[in-house]
Amino acid sequence: MNRLYLVTDGGIARRAGHTLPFVVEEACRAGVRWVQLREKDLSTRDFLDMGLALKRITRTYGARLIINDRVDIALAVDADGVHVGQDDMPYDRVRSLIGPDKIIGLSINTLAELEAARNADLDYLGVATIFPTGTKQDTSSLLGIDGLRAICGRTQLPAFAIGGINATNIRETIRAGATGAAVVSAICGHPSPYDATRELIGLLDEV
Known part of the structure; x- marks a missing residue:
């Protein structure tokens, strides 16, 4: 499984002088294989x-x-799938709508939320928020590395950390x-989304 996941933010991209399709294409060209459209x-x-x-870009x-x-x-x-948060449409309803072959990801912020989703038909988890970030103003649920470790240690599902990652x-x-x-600003807000992506993938490959 490719370990770098791009989550879009059109506002950050524009402030960096980019269009969103440009960012996504540059990231995919550099090796990203997960893209979430979150606008x-x-x-x-x-x-x-x-x-x-x-x-069209991701298919290419x-x-x-x-x-x-x-x-x-x-x-x-x-699309290949849907990502839902705790306050979005329940994931079992999402599954009934998109069918068995599509991907469903769920945001997890606490061990209680993880336990509630233990037997759910999910494909991956988005574990947030790890570090302080400008894209998420409410940091009351800040997990930190210890919180991330606790959640990852209690699930067999693929888990993508998100929040302030660079x-x-x-x-x-x-x-x-x-x-x-999963990263937002580290790619969308970088002067060169391609170079940023290559650097992040290189760092992941070192672990």
Whole structure:
């Protein structure tokens, strides 16, 4: 399983002078094989258009396209799966809508949430929030490395750490037991998304 997972943020990309398709293509060209389209502020039409654009890119590079929350968009663009949070559509309903062959990821913030999902039909977990981050203002659920280690030690599912992960700490998340690392600003906000991706993959390969 490829261990680097890109989660999009169009605002961060724009501030770095990039379009979102450019960021995704550069990241995929550099080796990313997991891309999550997570754009909370887009209209349904714009979200759909962006999903279609990114689907063309991910298909070209053999990468998986995961849609955050929006099952309707995932179905409309034939995405590879859906990622849901604790307050989104229940994952069992998502499974009934997207079918048995699509991917479902679930955000986990606590051991209690992990236990509640123990027998669920899931494909991976997104474990958050590991480090302070500008993309998530509520840090009351900050896990840190110890919290990440505790959750990873209690599940057999692939677990992607997310939240404030960058080149300075990405190896630490893998050493704590995470399968991989999901990043936002470290790629979307970098002057060269390609170079940032290559550096992060290289660091992961060292662990």
